[in-house]
Amino acid sequence: MSKRPLAVILASGGMDSCVTAAIASQEFDLAFLHLNYGQRTEGREMRAFNAAADHFRAAHRLVVSMDHLSKIGGSSLTDAAFPVTKAVLHNTSVPTSYVPFRNANMLAVAVSWAEVLEAASIFVGAVQEDSSGYPDCRREFYDAFEKVIDVGTKPSTNIKISTPIIHLTKMEIVLRGVALGAPLHLTWSCYQNEEVACGVCDSCALRLRGFQLAGVPDPIPYAHRPVYA
Amino acid sequence: MSKRPLAVILASGGMDSCVTAAIASQEFDLAFLHLNYGQRTEGREMRAFNAAADHFRAAHRLVVSMDHLSKIGGSSLTDAAFPVTKAVLHNTSVPTSYVPFRNANMLAVAVSWAEVLEAASIFVGAVQEDSSGYPDCRREFYDAFEKVIDVGTKPSTNIKISTPIIHLTKMEIVLRGVALGAPLHLTWSCYQNEEVACGVCDSCALRLRGFQLAGVPDPIPYAHRPVYA
Numbered sequence: 223m224s225k226r227p228l229a230v231i232l233a234s235g236g237m238d239s240c241v242t243a244a245i246a247s248q249e250f251d252l253a254f255l256h257l258n259y260g261q262r263t264e265g266r267e268m269r270a271f272n273a274a275a276d277h278f279r280a281a282h283r284l285v286v287s288m289d290h291l292s293k294i295g296g297s298s299l300t301d302a303a304f305p306v307t308k309a310v311l312h313n314t315s316v317p318t319s320y321v322p323f324r325n326a327n328m329l330a331v332a333v334s335w336a337e338v339l340e341a342a343s344i345f346v347g348a349v350q351e352d353s354s355g356y357p358d359c360r361r362e363f364y365d366a367f368e369k370v371i372d373v374g375t376k377p378s379t380n381i382k383i384s385t386p387i388i389h390l391t392k393m394e395i396v397l398r399g400v401a402l403g404a405p406l407h408l409t410w411s412c413y414q415n416e417e418v419a420c421g422v423c424d425s426c427a428l429r430l431r432g433f434q435l436a437g438v439p440d441p442i443p444y445a446h447r448p449v450y451a
Numbered sequence: 452m453s454k455r456p457l458a459v460i461l462a463s464g465g466m467d468s469c470v471t472a473a474i475a476s477q478e479f480d481l482a483f484l485h486l487n488y489g490q491r492t493e494g495r496e497m498r499a500f501n502a503a504a505d506h507f508r509a510a511h512r513l514v515v516s517m518d519h520l521s522k523i524g525g526s527s528l529t530d531a532a533f534p535v536t537k538a539v540l541h542n543t544s545v546p547t548s549y550v551p552f553r554n555a556n557m558l559a560v561a562v563s564w565a566e567v568l569e570a571a572s573i574f575v576g577a578v579q580e581d582s583s584g585y586p587d588c589r590r591e592f593y594d595a596f597e598k599v600i601d602v603g604t605k606p607s608t609n610i611k612i613s614t615p616i617i618h619l620t621k622m623e624i625v626l627r628g629v630a631l632g633a634p635l636h637l638t639w640s641c642y643q644n645e646e647v648a649c650g651v652c653d654s655c656a657l658r659l660r661g662f663q664l665a666g667v668p669d670p671i672p673y674a675h676r677p678v679y680a
Contacts, residue, residue: 283520290515294564323559326603330556335523337551358603366599374587398618439511448458 226251228281229343229384230336237429238347241395243278243287245386245405246265246345253339255281257328259321260292265314273408281340286331291321307410325358325388327368329383333374336381345384351391351428361388380407392432401440421446455480456628456663457510458572458613459565461557463498465617466638467576468656472507472635474615475574482511482568486552486557489521495645512570515560520550554587558596558612573584574613580620580657590617621661629667637672650675 229250233239234257246252250287258264268285275283282394325348332344348359357363363381371381387395399406411429420428421444431450433440438448458479462468475481483504488494497514530563552637554577562575577588586592593612600610616624628635640658641648650654650673660679662669669676 230619284519286522290560291514291563293513293515294560294567321563321603323563323600326599327556327559327563330552330559331519332522334520334550334552334556338523341489341491357605360602363603365603366595369597370555370592370595371552373589375552376586 223388228339229345230255230332230339231345232257232332232347233271234347235409236347236425237265237276237399237406237432240274240347240406240409241399241402242345242347242387244399244402244428246343246384247278248402250343250345251281252278252345252394253284253335253341254278254280254337254386255332256285257288257331258285259324259327263410263416264416266410266412267355270408270410274405277405277408281324284335288327288331288419291324291327296320302414316322323335323358323363325363326367329443331382333371336377337375340379341381342428343382343384345386345408348388349390349395350388359388361385363421365390365411391435392428393435394439395433410411410442415445418445420444421448456570456572457482457570458574459484459561459568459570461561461576462503463476463501463640464496465640466628467574467578467624467663468636469503469576469635469638470631470633471574471576471616472503472629473628473631475572475613476507477631479572479574480510481507481563481574482513482570483507484564485511486517486560486562488517488556489513489552491643492639492641492645495639495641497639499521501564502636506634506637513564515540516521517556520553520556521677523551526536529649532669554585554586554592555596557661562600562604562610566604566608569608570610571652572611574615577614577617578619578621578624579617588617590614620664621657622664624664625661625667629665639671642672647674649673652676 227250229246230253231243231246233243233254243252243370256271336344337351348362364385368383410424411424413425414420427450430440430447434449434451456479457476459482462483463473472481485497485500530594536564560612565573578588595612597612642652642654643649648671650659656679659669659676663678663680
């Protein structure tokens, strides 16, 4: 039987959470948590999530539906009335794909589960580089949330939020993933399509540029592979 | 057309959120939010929620299912394997009815909705007196959560958490509700039953004692009315 401590990982099925899982698995047994929130590519993300959980031999697995986020709306990720905008990588305003307070909703679920499992940590693959516009991808946000955990859980509960790739560039994330043998071929990042990545949404553009700068071929299929580097 | 600002109220169907709504409605138009989380008395609470939303002429109404909290378990409120313990009013440990990090899950939903509605405030009927054991009923928790809202939402978003009855005793809440004409006869507090309140669970005991100390008859039916005052 394993004697390693347990960590909950917020696993979207994307590259960032896959590399984060690879980092976490060096020290922890992993409880894989996936949140569906009515995003367009929900089915494809679930496949990638399960493939990653299998790869890392997840000790626990939980899929939670947060339909209310699409009911509440306000994002191109969940609201069909919003077009998915093409990537503007140096944009400084909040992109249309921002889902209001999404990460706090996800963290709240993760903390409830972690408290019951007596996990020591929650791993999140947030990346500050992506947060030109996403306010809830910055370490400042996770620091504030840790304080909420401190005061809002049982006195015996002690859960940290680990964001090991938050200050990395996408290029560095690719290189770290390759170095750790993370299963990047199993991941999915596109916000638009489910079978062949579009190559032009925010998420595809950031990912492709990362692989291009790292000099590593991205192993998943793309409809277009614009040069972003 | 109304020109009053909008506030989201977390409305359980209980007495505390009803009195909080009465306070909030003096200044705000109200968006009524109810969270189902697999609690035993879910159906009865929904009836009380809708009755209160009707009474206060809610500008918006949203019911969200958070089934994951019962899936995650760990509480007598949502887990049939846990017995609902009889009230021990001067208990200092966390009661079995504590749902891990429940209020943070609820607040996260409320903030997502408030951000889309451009509401100025979220009203919560938390009461510190109840929190002999509930860590997420203390103002310290809401202060920490406000900081998360500050850093985790769009720069243009500015949402406060109002907890106007947090330092009141149940007796004072009853008296305030009566003074404001809050529809206390429409509320439901029992954790155990749906038609006739049990009178002996934590929530019934706190409520009954409040009415008894206030010298006001509680207008809802009870199977037992122990004297707690």
